Amino acid sequence: MKSGSNLERVLEEGYFAVTAELGPPKGGSAEFIRRKAEVLRNCCDAINVTDNQTAVVRMCSLAACGILKEIGLDPVMQMVCRDRNRIAMQSDILGAVALGVQNLLCLSGDHQKFGNHPTSKNVYDLDSMQLIRMVRDMRDQRTFLSGDKVTSEVPLFIGAAANPYADPFEFRVARLAMKVEAGADFIQTQGVFDVKKFAQWMQMVRDQGLDEKVYILAGLIPIKSIGMARYMQKYVSGLSVPDEIVKRMEQAKDAKEEGVKICVETIEQLRDIPGVRGVHIMAVAWEEIVPVIAEEAKLLPRPIV
Amino acid sequence: MIIAEQKPLDEIKSMIADYQKVLILGCGTCVTICFAGGEKEVGTLASALRMATKLDGQNKEFVEATVQRQCEYEFNEEVAELVQEADVVISLACGIGVQTMNEQFPGKLTLPGLNTTFLGQPVEQGVWDERCQACGDCVLYLTGGVCPISRCAKSLLHGPCGGSQNGKCEVDPETDCAWHLIYDRLKALGRLDLMTKLRPAKDWSKARHGGTRRIVREDLKLQEVAPRA
Numbered sequence: 214m215k216s217g218s219n220l221e222r223v224l225e226e227g228y229f230a231v232t233a234e235l236g237p238p239k240g241g242s243a244e245f246i247r248r249k250a251e252v253l254r255n256c257c258d259a260i261n262v263t264d265n266q267t268a269v270v271r272m273c274s275l276a277a278c279g280i281l282k283e284i285g286l287d288p289v290m291q292m293v294c295r296d297r298n299r300i301a302m303q304s305d306i307l308g309a310v311a312l313g314v315q316n317l318l319c320l321s322g323d324h325q326k327f328g329n330h331p332t333s334k335n336v337y338d339l340d341s342m343q344l345i346r347m348v349r350d351m352r353d354q355r356t357f358l359s360g361d362k363v364t365s366e367v368p369l370f371i372g373a374a375a376n377p378y379a380d381p382f383e384f385r386v387a388r389l390a391m392k393v394e395a396g397a398d399f400i401q402t403q404g405v406f407d408v409k410k411f412a413q414w415m416q417m418v419r420d421q422g423l424d425e426k427v428y429i430l431a432g433l434i435p436i437k438s439i440g441m442a443r444y445m446q447k448y449v450s451g452l453s454v455p456d457e458i459v460k461r462m463e464q465a466k467d468a469k470e471e472g473v474k475i476c477v478e479t480i481e482q483l484r485d486i487p488g489v490r491g492v493h494i495m496a497v498a499w500e501e502i503v504p505v506i507a508e509e510a511k512l513l514p515r516p517i518v
Numbered sequence: 519m520i521i522a523e524q525k526p527l528d529e530i531k532s533m534i535a536d537y538q539k540v541l542i543l544g545c546g547t548c549v550t551i552c553f554a555g556g557e558k559e560v561g562t563l564a565s566a567l568r569m570a571t572k573l574d575g576q577n578k579e580f581v582e583a584t585v586q587r588q589c590e591y592e593f594n595e596e597v598a599e600l601v602q603e604a605d606v607v608i609s610l611a612c613g614i615g616v617q618t619m620n621e622q623f624p625g626k627l628t629l630p631g632l633n634t635t636f637l638g639q640p641v642e643q644g645v646w647d648e649r650c651q652a653c654g655d656c657v658l659y660l661t662g663g664v665c666p667i668s669r670c671a672k673s674l675l676h677g678p679c680g681g682s683q684n685g686k687c688e689v690d691p692e693t694d695c696a697w698h699l700i701y702d703r704l705k706a707l708g709r710l711d712l713m714t715k716l717r718p719a720k721d722w723s724k725a726r727h728g729g730t731r732r733i734v735r736e737d738l739k740l741q742e743v744a745p746r747a
Contacts, residue, residue: 341679
């Protein structure tokens with residue numbers, strides 16, 4: 214066991230894992246975090262807390278994860294390279310360990326151009342690959358990046374992202390292999406709409422035996438409206454939304470219902486792909502739909518491990 | 519070379535509001551080549567300022583001059599007299615030229631007429647692209663000759679990130695994804711092995727983050743001649 218987090222134990226015991234995303238508020242309300250967390254409590258194994266996603270300032274992931282620990286949940290703390298140098302990152306990682314956080318997802322981070330402070334300076338002292346390696350060394354060698362000794366254990370289950378839809382496609386699996394080599398224990402992918410392309414990517418993942426070395430959780434983004442489908446198809450780079458999905462949303466009588474249906478069908482298809490060990494549901498500002506999706510996709514009840 | 523562009527006329531006008539006689543001083547090196555601060559641009563700016571200030575009912579005087587290289591004292595000596603006669607100097611050199619002038623003529627204020635923007639290359643007539651950030655620790659030998667420090671929006675050492683789409687960067691659809699360029703280049707050279715190696719954290723102390731940089735070449739320094747016994 215790397216950290217013995219609930220997520221790690223669920224995966225280790227061979228269950229099909231479910232994680233869900235929680236976006237902190239643009240304010241300092243702990244109650245907000247608790248309220249959203251209660252919605253997700255019984256329908257997932259761990260809760261990802263985003264780190265100023267899309268470069269919009271929100272409550273920090275570290276504090277929100279601490280609140281989740283207080284109420285007995287298993288947070289996945291997301292950490293991006295955009296806003297912190299190696300000093301702040303290592304310091305925050307120790308703080309997270311002190312609060313009992315056991316999962317850390319290492320990301321590059323959305324460029325600040327997309328956020329609400331586009332004139333800010335970015336950091337990128339490290340990139341996501343180097344962050345993964347740094348955390349692994351803190352955990353396994355008990356050393357900081359400088360070589361100095363860490364005076365406690367750093368039990369973290371290390372996560373990384375993968376995007377099967379970014380270019381160049383043929384390099385994506387090679388980059389995943391590098392993340393595994395750097396020290397990733399689990400992967401949460403970009404939202405899957407184009408299952409065919411995802412299956413093709415998974416075939417390449419299996420060809421390299423990577424599915425045996427890392428737990429892969431396929432990402433899902435429930436679509437709430439026609440506008441959201443169109444927006445994601447047109448403007449969100451790194452996402453691939455097939456025309457068929459947009460058409461289904463357009464023709465639906467009840468858009469939300471159709472969004473849930475698409476999500477549930479996608480989960481069913483993903484479960485059939487060898488090497489997919491779970492799903493990561495990113496219901497941005499729509500957390501209340503996660504229990505519905507989990508129920509309809511027959512992912513409940515969640516195992517107690 | 520150093521690429522720069524002229525500041526907006528209104529900004530320059532407001533900088534010289536309190537001065538009567540203004541020397542506009544161009545530079546014959548990088549900024550001449552990138553059409554920002556050479557002899558021609560000095561003339562254009564002087565005309566524009568003459569017109570604009572006259573319309574404002576002011577009677578300012580603008581003197582024009584250009585030196586070969588404003589970042590070296592010996593070239594600026596040629597205009598020492600013009601500098602003395604002026605109330606203020608607007609430099610159309612890069613930020614290095616502006617600072618050289620302020621150091622060399624401490625009794626006179628030299629103002630920046632340009633925004634120094636980057637180290638780059640003309641890619642077509644009228645278009646310049648950034649190519650180098652002077653990070654002090656060149657990685658071009660690992661990346662097929664394409665710089666990810668200056669050309670990747672996140673300066674990644676392991677790209678391309680998830681925002682690379684159709685060879686373009688998510689930050690600007692007009693900008694090539696540097697890591698896609700690196701991939702194509704290394705693939706063509708049969709050296710993709712360079713791209714799949716993990717690279718240690720970069721030593722940013724060699725970049726500006728280590729404080730102002732200085733190079734000392736003992737072999738080039740003028741030796742003090744020992745006094746004769």
